[in-house]
Amino acid sequence: MTALQAQALLPYFVLSGGIVVLLLLVAWLRSEVVAFGGAVAVLVGALATVPWAAQAGPQLIDGMVKIDGYALFFLALFVLTAIATAVLSYRYLGPRAVHRQEFYILLVIATLGACVTATAAHFAGFLLGLEVLSVSLYAMIAYPEEAKPPLEAAIKYLVLSGAASSTMLFGMAAIYLANGTLAFGYDGAGLTSSDRAILALGQAMLLAGVFFKLSLVPFHMWTPDVYQGAPAPVAGFVATVSKGAVFAVLLRYALASDLLDTDALHAVVVVIAVLSMLGGNLLALLQTNLKRLLAYSSIAHLGYLLIALVLAGAANGNPDLGVETGLVYLVGYFLMTLAAFGVMTVLSGEREDAEELDAYDGLLWRRPVLATVLVVAALSLAGIPLTVGFIAKFYVVNAGVAGAAWALVWALIVGSAIGVYYYLRIVFAMIARPADGVDAAAGAHWEGLVTAVVLGVATVALGVYPSAVIELAQGLAP
Amino acid sequence: MILGAILVLLAAGALAWAAGRFVSPNAPRWVSMLAFAAGLAWAVLEWQGGAGANGLYAEQFIPWIPRFGINVILELDGLSLLMVALTMFLGIVAVVSSWDEIEAGKGFFQFNILWVMAGVVGVFTALDLFLFFFFWEVMLIPMYFLIAIWGHENKGYASMKFFLFTQISGLLMLLAILALVYFHHASSGELTFGYKALLGADISESVRLWLMLGFFVAFATKLPSVPVHTWLPDAHTQAPTAGSVILAGILLKTGAYGLIRFAVPLFPDASQDFAWWAMLLGAVSVLYGGAMAFSQSDFKRLVAYSSIAHMGFILLGVYAFNELGMQGAIVTMIAHGFSTAALFMMAGAIQHRLHTREMSRMGGLWVHAPRMGVMTLFFVVASVGMPGLGNFVGEFLALLGAFRASVPLTVAATIGIVVAAVYGLYLMQRSFQGAPNPDVAAMRDFGAREMSVMVLMMAGLVWVGVYPQPLLDMSAATIAKLGVLP
Numbered sequence: 001m002t003a004l005q006a007q008a009l010l011p012y013f014v015l016s017g018g019i020v021v022l023l024l025l026v027a028w029l030r031s032e033v034v035a036f037g038g039a040v041a042v043l044v045g046a047l048a049t050v051p052w053a054a055q056a057g058p059q060l061i062d063g064m065v066k067i068d069g070y071a072l073f074f075l076a077l078f079v080l081t082a083i084a085t086a087v088l089s090y091r092y093l094g095p096r097a098v099h100r101q102e103f104y105i106l107l108v109i110a111t112l113g114a115c116v117t118a119t120a121a122h123f124a125g126f127l128l129g130l131e132v133l134s135v136s137l138y139a140m141i142a143y144p145e146e147a148k149p150p151l152e153a154a155i156k157y158l159v160l161s162g163a164a165s166s167t168m169l170f171g172m173a174a175i176y177l178a179n180g181t182l183a184f185g186y187d188g189a190g191l192t193s194s195d196r197a198i199l200a201l202g203q204a205m206l207l208a209g210v211f212f213k214l215s216l217v218p219f220h221m222w223t224p225d226v227y228q229g230a231p232a233p234v235a236g237f238v239a240t241v242s243k244g245a246v247f248a249v250l251l252r253y254a255l256a257s258d259l260l261d262t263d264a265l266h267a268v269v270v271v272i273a274v275l276s277m278l279g280g281n282l283l284a285l286l287q288t289n290l291k292r293l294l295a296y297s298s299i300a301h302l303g304y305l306l307i308a309l310v311l312a313g314a315a316n317g318n319p320d321l322g323v324e325t326g327l328v329y330l331v332g333y334f335l336m337t338l339a340a341f342g343v344m345t346v347l348s349g350e351r352e353d354a355e356e357l358d359a360y361d362g363l364l365w366r367r368p369v370l371a372t373v374l375v376v377a378a379l380s381l382a383g384i385p386l387t388v389g390f391i392a393k394f395y396v397v398n399a400g401v402a403g404a405a406w407a408l409v410w411a412l413i414v415g416s417a418i419g420v421y422y423y424l425r426i427v428f429a430m431i432a433r434p435a436d437g438v439d440a441a442a443g444a445h446w447e448g449l450v451t452a453v454v455l456g457v458a459t460v461a462l463g464v465y466p467s468a469v470i471e472l473a474q475g476l477a478p
Numbered sequence: 479m480i481l482g483a484i485l486v487l488l489a490a491g492a493l494a495w496a497a498g499r500f501v502s503p504n505a506p507r508w509v510s511m512l513a514f515a516a517g518l519a520w521a522v523l524e525w526q527g528g529a530g531a532n533g534l535y536a537e538q539f540i541p542w543i544p545r546f547g548i549n550v551i552l553e554l555d556g557l558s559l560l561m562v563a564l565t566m567f568l569g570i571v572a573v574v575s576s577w578d579e580i581e582a583g584k585g586f587f588q589f590n591i592l593w594v595m596a597g598v599v600g601v602f603t604a605l606d607l608f609l610f611f612f613f614w615e616v617m618l619i620p621m622y623f624l625i626a627i628w629g630h631e632n633k634g635y636a637s638m639k640f641f642l643f644t645q646i647s648g649l650l651m652l653l654a655i656l657a658l659v660y661f662h663h664a665s666s667g668e669l670t671f672g673y674k675a676l677l678g679a680d681i682s683e684s685v686r687l688w689l690m691l692g693f694f695v696a697f698a699t700k701l702p703s704v705p706v707h708t709w710l711p712d713a714h715t716q717a718p719t720a721g722s723v724i725l726a727g728i729l730l731k732t733g734a735y736g737l738i739r740f741a742v743p744l745f746p747d748a749s750q751d752f753a754w755w756a757m758l759l760g761a762v763s764v765l766y767g768g769a770m771a772f773s774q775s776d777f778k779r780l781v782a783y784s785s786i787a788h789m790g791f792i793l794l795g796v797y798a799f800n801e802l803g804m805q806g807a808i809v810t811m812i813a814h815g816f817s818t819a820a821l822f823m824m825a826g827a828i829q830h831r832l833h834t835r836e837m838s839r840m841g842g843l844w845v846h847a848p849r850m851g852v853m854t855l856f857f858v859v860a861s862v863g864m865p866g867l868g869n870f871v872g873e874f875l876a877l878l879g880a881f882r883a884s885v886p887l888t889v890a891a892t893i894g895i896v897v898a899a900v901y902g903l904y905l906m907q908r909s910f911q912g913a914p915n916p917d918v919a920a921m922r923d924f925g926a927r928e929m930s931v932m933v934l935m936m937a938g939l940v941w942v943g944v945y946p947q948p949l950l951d952m953s954a955a956t957i958a959k960l961g962v963l964p
Contacts, residue, residue, distance in 0.1 A: 365583070384645075385615040394608075394652070398546075401656045413653060417646045424622070424641060428634060431627045433582065470545045 018042030039104035074118035110136035153229025168209030174202025184256035236341030260313035276303030277415035332392030373456035491592035498585015514569035547670035556952035576720035636716035654692025700733030714782035719826025727819035760793030768897030795876030803879020813868030842914030868942030
């Protein structure tokens with residue numbers, strides 16, 4: 001390993017070294033404040049080293065991981081999300097678990113796994129990162145000790161996600177059989193026709209596993225149940241980081257292997273995108289539980305995001321614009337999703353999460369600040385201007401038009417039209433006047449409130465001045 | 479300076495909300511009042527300052543999202559200035575009309591009024607398609623809140639319907655905008671959302687009709703025209719008075735403005751081809767709106783349907799493709815802004831006093847409230863198209879223009895004027911004339927505050943009706959610059 005490679009890996013060293021230190025620390029000092037503070041310090045430290053790592057330029061290390069602007073962009077995104085999740089969880093976990101120290105370590109491990117996944121240039125890195133992420137998530141979902149729903153959700157996620165991982169492994173094996181290499185990029189010129197068939201089969205199986213992790217229709221069944229059972233801040237983390245990491249590696253693989261040049265796979269991706277946009281939005285219409293509603297809405301959003309993949313990967317596409325679209329979309333999706341789950345976390349009581357829509361009736365009059373954040377998040381998810389959600393939607397429509405993918409664009413239009421209806425239901429519940437006058441149930445969850453407000457402000461700020469994120473995301477195609 | 483005016487309205491909205499929370503529940507309405515008065519003063523000053531050599535009263539350019547060639551381009555020409563002045567004036571009317579109607583959340587109410595109007599001013603001045611679409615949607619949310627929070631018994635349904643219609647048609651427009659930009663990019667190599675660059679875009683014949691329709695559907699929904707009008711009766715009826723005043727007075731005009739500024743100039747050939755169909759929709763709207771208005775028993779709903787009829791004249795005028803028709807459309811926009819705002823204010827005032835909009839529970843109200851009676855009579859007569867008042871000038875010019883384009887459609891629309899007289903007088907008779915309704919013991923008449931804005935609107939209508947020349951000059955300059963007339 002050269003010095004430059006070490007420099008590029010610095011943020012990852014900080015994360016993994018920090019995890020070891022934290023593990024030793026909590027073994028000696030059972031203090032939640034120390035574990036929380038230590039985890040946040042590690043995350044902030046990793047973030048602080050990103051500029052140095054970026055100076056080292058793109059580094060392909062042992063053919064396994066590639067540290068480039070793309071990977072570091074995701075690292076920053078994931079680490080920021082993890083910091084928000086840690087802060088949101090701090091007071092939320094108190095009444096729910098006795099031993100809370102390890103939660104923060106699991107959070108850092110999951111973040112490390114996600115960051116590694118986004119760097120993968122080889123199936124080993126891919127699988128390693130993804131499993132580190134997933135295994136930590138099982139534990140994080142099941143963390144509240146007394147309650148049953150988290151346990152149920154964790155088991156469901158464990159079993160189904162395990163099945164998806166094994167499908168992916170099979171796919172990787174088939175790809176290896178055809179290509180003779182586990183690296184993403186390869187020269188396909190020498191493949192025989194039977195090799196090509198095996199390759200396509202392997203890629204299809206790989207995609208099935210990836211689509212499961214991204215919870216795209218028809219691999220979406222687990223999503224609402226897991227979101228509903230998971231603790232609110234963890235659900236936010238699952239909705240954002242785990243999907244972002246998988247999308248990052250999918251995009252990388254698609255670009256390196258010309259995945260979508262195979263017509264059948266291209267068609268599959270388009271069909272799945274359309275199904276997800278329509279299915280997610282239609283099913284969300286029926287929900288009265290905010291977590292389930294957000295689960296279905298995330299299915300639809302991941303469907304929109306596939307438009308970026310199609311533009312980036314298609315033979316006649318535009319990789320630069322496609323990747324840029326994906327990155328900008330993910331930033332928007334992260335912000336608004338976290339804002340929604342953040343508000344939910346702050347409102348949650350000592351035992352129950354504030355997940356039923358009834359809990360939000362008249363919120364605007366009871367907790368105006370929190371309600372405003374949730375209004376902003378809902379409008380952003382619906383793609384209304386002044387919010388980053390509009391910029392994100394603008395980007396994907398733009399990508400669809402640029403790639404002349406009219407079927408996708410129409411599905412997007414129909415899907416968002418349906419989406420407006422249920423996002424507005426959230427808003428409408430909040431502006432309804434409370435029947436029983438004013439109640440001031442304002443819990444002292446000030447750090448959660450601050451986090452939610454920061455996320456809400458960022459949602460609006462990037463909606464008004466999107467150049468800030470566009471300039472970062474430009475030219476990062478891996 | 480234009481951006482400054484928009485920002486002042488937005489800031490005043492935040493200030494009003496804060497004032498309502500921390501100063502006094504009655505402070506917000508004064509904040510709004512001052513903001514709109516300042517805005518009106520600014521518009522008048524710009525007018526007095528006169529247009530520059532390029533026909534603009536003010537212009538502004540700020541780079542925004544260079545990645546896509548998106549800039550903040552705001553320009554104030556004759557048409558824009560007229561519409562902005564009307565916006566500011568109707569802002570004052572809206573505040574006055576809701577002076578003591580709103581009881582809860584007064585600060586947030588004024589916030590929403592100010593933000594709608596900020597969006598409207600943006601729509602009337604933006605000359606970058608992205609920016610235009612941005613403002614187009616910015617007006618939507620606060621209007622939704624106005625209906626959904628302070629609306630009447632069926633507000634949830636009405637607000638949702640309003641939002642969905644506008645949002646879905648807006649998405650079609652967004653798609654059309656992006657496709658236009660991309661085709662322009664493909665043919666010229668320049669990626670820009672600037673209106674002026676896109677005016678001459680070289681779009682192949684097969685797609686330009688579809689792109690034009692994307693814009694047309696969005697604007698026709700806002701206008702509204704049959705068959706995408708069904709949100710309007712619900713939204714207008716359920717909205718609080720200020721909401722109805724804003725909706726009918728100014729929001730509908732954004733649809734008309736969009737047709738004149740964007741749909742027709744961006745796609746002149748496709749619009750020519752489509753003109754007959756648009757005029758047909760206009761004529762149908764006139765007749766259908768009139769017939770539906772006549773069959774209403776709800777005061778507010780009647781006025782709402784009459785708006786559909788009046789907006790039909792705008793479609794006729796715009797798509798007649800001659801100067802008379804276009805000017806008729808513009809004058810109708812202004813005159814209808816005054817007359818309908820006044821009638822909705824009247825409907826709100828009656829509902830505030832009698833707690834009903836049903837005309838069967840009114841009757842003989844003139845006895846109790848002669849000032850309100852006189853005002854209603856004046857604005858009903860104006861809306862019916864009495865010569866000497868603004869609406870007559872607008873509709874007459876629109877019909878005159880349309881006559882050159884299509885005689886049968888014009889004849890059909892002219893019948894609509896007769897229908898208007900019928901429902902207008904019917905409204906007057908059932909509410910203010912006839913035997914006094916025994917259920918109504920007393921009704922407070924208009925006070926000085928209400929009368930003063932009513933008189934201002936009367937003056938406006940008389941001015942447009944008797945001496946429309948300054949208006950025609952201003953709009954003629956804009957029409958000539960659009961360069962769409964053969």
